[in-house]
Amino acid sequence: MAQQHRKPTAQNAGKAGQIRIIGGQWRGRKLSVLALEGLRPTTDRVKETLFNWLQFELPNARVLDAFAGTGSLGLEALSRGASEVVFVEKSPAASKQLNENIATLQQGNMPPATDVRTGDIMHNLTQFAGAFDIVFLDPPFHQGLLNDCIEGLCKGNLVRKGSWVYIESEQSLTVNAPINWHLHREKNAGQVNYRLYHVA
Template sequence: MAKAKPARKPASAGGQIRLIGGQWRGRKLPVLDSEGLRPTTDRVKETLFNWLMFDVRGCRCLDLFAGSGSLGFEALSRGAAEVVLVEKDPRVARQLQHNLASLPGARGQVLNTDALAMLQAAATPFDLVFLDPPFHRELLAETCRLLEQGGWLADDAKLYIEREQGSQALSLPANWRLLKDKQAGQVCYQLYQREQVQE
């Protein structure tokens, strides 16, 4: 008797992310499959939030190119006052909204819009910004320019950048100072501190 073939996962099925610290530590949240969506690994996430140990609680956080929401939800779990998750794909944005609603009392919002288009508008400054765009699309330089010039950043904001190893040199605002720099496999990631521009 022939063995039955395993059922195929529906196209919309995906994996999950795990919150590794804070009030929802250990909570798993579902993630849809979507082109370019690449959740930050637990190893990288743990390193990042060790860097940010004293900077998350009470901060306003912006998770651009949110994707799985792994970084934004981790910040909420660790006491961020508010997190705004920006995601262009409507299906992925709906999943983010569902996951946000599953975290009791989480102060966040999901914006289903293009990150670069959003950054053209007026802003309320954020204390912490996560930048982890889809690889190989050269989105970071323009994103960083708009963040700096558009009033999106608090005077001493911190910015996390995750990008593919071997990507072209990144042109960043002159007042962003590199604090941390690491590599894991094909991913390199840095933490920057914004310094006030001298008049």
């Protein structure tokens, strides 16, 4: 997502970058990402930990990558056996690059279902049909988006008993998780807090 304060980083926003698929059928594949200000993919270290937590939940899962950015989390889920991933990204340029990367990965393969939506996640929350098995919430930092999105997920019945919700945020943020979201795992990496909830 092309917004400021996504994650602390020393990376020069003027240089094009890459993301790497770290597991599954596309393991080791590197994909180009745009050098948009504020576009910061989840680090490989954090991603590896997250997908170790979720390894048994991914096969045939329906996944929402709510603040997709580069699509790093959703693409990793596809590589590891998710049956459907919906990406929502506000930046048209980032969405275009994400569609191109999906097409590159799926060449010669029977593709799982993918849906890249360009727009604000808060506007899209009312347009989904049915709940997701896994939701990734990795919004831009310091913009007050996370707790509103959590509320929207619940109001829209987009998570259900058994769903998993991953949250990545600045450490200073208080996450207003619903009472039926049980904290399953939590870690910090630098200034970033990341956690996984299981919906009861």
